[in-house]
Amino acid sequence: MLPQLSDVVVISVEVSDAVVTVRARTRSGVPAGCTGCGQLSTWRHSRYARCLSDVTLAGRPLLIDLSVRRLYCENTTCPKVTFTEQVPGLTVRYQRRTPRLQGLVEDVAVVLAGRGGSRMLRILNIRLSRVAVLSQLMRVPLPPLVTPRVLGVDDFALYGGTYGTLLVDATTRLPLTLWEGRDAERLGRWLRDHPGVEVACRDGSLAYRQGIATGAPDAVQVSDRFHLWQALARRVQDIASAHRGCLPAALPPISDAAPASVEEPLENTTADTRAERHARRLFEAVQALIRSGRSHSSVARELGLNRRTVSKYARARTWQEVVRRPPRKFSTLDPYLDYLQQRWDEGQHSAKILHEELQAKGYLGHYQRVKMAVAPLRRGLPLDEPRERPPSPREAARWITTHPHRRTPHINDRMPRLLESCPDLRTAHDLVRRFAAMLDNRDATSLPEWLEDLANTGLAPLTGLARALREDRDAVAQGITTPYNSGVNEGRITDVKLQKRIMAGRAGVRLLRHRVVLIAHLRRRFADRPTASPR
Structure with missing residues (x-):
C-alpha cells in the first residue's frame, strides 16, 4: 500500500481523525553511499529522527517519523567526516517532504500558480501558503534549452502598452523563453548566444527582421502567411471604408421600376440622433x-x-x-410578419389571440413582442418589416477575402452588384484572388508582377502594402512557398494569455516565463502517458 516504505522497517502505524503517523527506521548493516564521494560505508556514528510529510492517505495527511543513520565516511580523502544516509524514493537532502509529495506540489504550482495552487492543495489536505507554493515553483529548474532548427518569433501584449517577445521551437512546438520588449538588439543577442537556427518564422515586424539578420545572418527568414493575409485584408477594409457610399449597391433593388440609388451623395442627410x-x-x-x-x-x-x-x-x-451604425438584430418574429398582416386584414385584432396562433405555428417568442409588432397597424401604419442594411466595410472586406467556394448564397447574390458599382473594390478583389492563388499553389513566381500591379493601383492602402512587401520580398516568397509558419506561435501566445489571467495579470516576467515553459513540458509529459481504457 505504501511502496515508498519498502526499504525501511515499519515499527508502528497510528491512525487518528486528523493524521496518519508511521514510525519507521532504516535497516542496520545495509551500506549507504557517502553524499560527498559516493563510497559505501556501514560504520555507524549515530541515529537521528526525520519527520517527513507524504501524500495524503485516505484523505488524511501522512507523517513519517523516520529514524536514519549518520555514518562515518571511510574515505580518508573525502572532505566529509560523517554523512546521513538517504532512502531512495523517500528522503531527499534538506527536504521535509517525500519526492512524491514534492512532485505533487510542484505540478500543482506549475498548473495553478500561487493562490490557486494553495487552494487546490488545501482540498488535498496539504497546507501550504501561496507564497510557499510560488517559492516551490521558482525552485523547479527549467528544462535544458536546445537550439531549434526552426525558430518561431512573435510578440504579445504583456501589460498596458508594453509588449513581450516569445520564442518557440517550431519543430517540437514547445516554448523556449520570453522576455519583455520586442527590440532587435535582444533578439540578435539571443541568436548569437544560441547558434544553429536555420529557419526563423516571424511576422512583418521590422525589429524582428533586423534582429534575425544581425543574430543569425545565415538563417532563412519566413514571413508568416497568416500575417500577410491579415495585412492584405486590413487594406481591403480601408478601401471599403473609403468607398462606404458604394456599399448599399450590394443590396437587391426594391423594384425594377425604381431601383435604389447608390450614387446619390449623402451630404444632405440631416443628423437626427445624438451620435x-x-x-x-x-x-x-x-x-x-x-x-x-x-x-x-x-x-x-x-x-x-x-x-x-x-x-x-x-x-x-x-x-x-x-457614424457608428449598429447592425439590425434579427427578430424571431420576422418569419411570421406576413401571417400577422393576413390575419389583421381578416379582422383579427387581438394581440393575445394572434400570439396563441403563432405559438401553434412554432413561434417561441413573448406575447409582448407580438403586441408591439401590431401596434403600427392600430394607428393605420404598415408593419415594421425587416430592412436589410448595407454591409459594413468589415463585412465587405470579409466577402472579398472569403474563398469563392466558401461563400454563402447570400454573399454570392450581393457580391457581383457590389463589385460592379465600385471599380476600386473590384481591383482589390482581383488582387486578393491572385494572392490567394499563390498561397494555395505555394508558387511565388508571379509575386514580382503582383507587387507591381499592387503598387500601380493608385489606392493608398495597397501602394503602402506593396512598398512594405517589396522591402521584405525574400521572406514573403519563403512564406508563400515553404510549409513553415507562425501558427504554433499564435497557439502559444493564447496559452500565455491564459497563464496571465490565471495569475490575475500580476505575474512578473520571470514568473510568467517559468510557468509558460514548465506547463508546456508538463502537458507533453502527461499527454505521452497511455491511459487505461474503461472496462
Whole structure:
C-alpha cells in the first residue's frame, strides 16, 4: 500500500481523525553511499529522527517519523567526516517532504500558480501558503534549452502598452523563453548566444527582421502567411471604408421600376440622433483644422482626441462615413410578419389571440413582442418589416477575402452588384484572388508582377502594402512557398494569455516565463502517458 516504505522497517502505524503517523527506521548493516564521494560505508556514528510529510492517505495527511543513520565516511580523502544516509524514493537532502509529495506540489504550482495552487492543495489536505507554493515553483529548474532548427518569433501584449517577445521551437512546438520588449538588439543577442537556427518564422515586424539578420545572418527568414493575409485584408477594409457610399449597391433593388440609388451623395442627410450630431460636430472641427494646415498630432492635442481618431475623420469625405451604425438584430418574429398582416386584414385584432396562433405555428417568442409588432397597424401604419442594411466595410472586406467556394448564397447574390458599382473594390478583389492563388499553389513566381500591379493601383492602402512587401520580398516568397509558419506561435501566445489571467495579470516576467515553459513540458509529459481504457 505504501511502496515508498519498502526499504525501511515499519515499527508502528497510528491512525487518528486528523493524521496518519508511521514510525519507521532504516535497516542496520545495509551500506549507504557517502553524499560527498559516493563510497559505501556501514560504520555507524549515530541515529537521528526525520519527520517527513507524504501524500495524503485516505484523505488524511501522512507523517513519517523516520529514524536514519549518520555514518562515518571511510574515505580518508573525502572532505566529509560523517554523512546521513538517504532512502531512495523517500528522503531527499534538506527536504521535509517525500519526492512524491514534492512532485505533487510542484505540478500543482506549475498548473495553478500561487493562490490557486494553495487552494487546490488545501482540498488535498496539504497546507501550504501561496507564497510557499510560488517559492516551490521558482525552485523547479527549467528544462535544458536546445537550439531549434526552426525558430518561431512573435510578440504579445504583456501589460498596458508594453509588449513581450516569445520564442518557440517550431519543430517540437514547445516554448523556449520570453522576455519583455520586442527590440532587435535582444533578439540578435539571443541568436548569437544560441547558434544553429536555420529557419526563423516571424511576422512583418521590422525589429524582428533586423534582429534575425544581425543574430543569425545565415538563417532563412519566413514571413508568416497568416500575417500577410491579415495585412492584405486590413487594406481591403480601408478601401471599403473609403468607398462606404458604394456599399448599399450590394443590396437587391426594391423594384425594377425604381431601383435604389447608390450614387446619390449623402451630404444632405440631416443628423437626427445624438451620435450623428456628435459625429458631425467632430467631422466639421477636424476638417476645419486640417484645411488650415494643422498636423494630425496638433489637432488631436487641441480637440483631446486620439491621433487615430483624427486620422479617421480627416480621411472621411462626409460625416456619415464615421457614424457608428449598429447592425439590425434579427427578430424571431420576422418569419411570421406576413401571417400577422393576413390575419389583421381578416379582422383579427387581438394581440393575445394572434400570439396563441403563432405559438401553434412554432413561434417561441413573448406575447409582448407580438403586441408591439401590431401596434403600427392600430394607428393605420404598415408593419415594421425587416430592412436589410448595407454591409459594413468589415463585412465587405470579409466577402472579398472569403474563398469563392466558401461563400454563402447570400454573399454570392450581393457580391457581383457590389463589385460592379465600385471599380476600386473590384481591383482589390482581383488582387486578393491572385494572392490567394499563390498561397494555395505555394508558387511565388508571379509575386514580382503582383507587387507591381499592387503598387500601380493608385489606392493608398495597397501602394503602402506593396512598398512594405517589396522591402521584405525574400521572406514573403519563403512564406508563400515553404510549409513553415507562425501558427504554433499564435497557439502559444493564447496559452500565455491564459497563464496571465490565471495569475490575475500580476505575474512578473520571470514568473510568467517559468510557468509558460514548465506547463508546456508538463502537458507533453502527461499527454505521452497511455491511459487505461474503461472496462
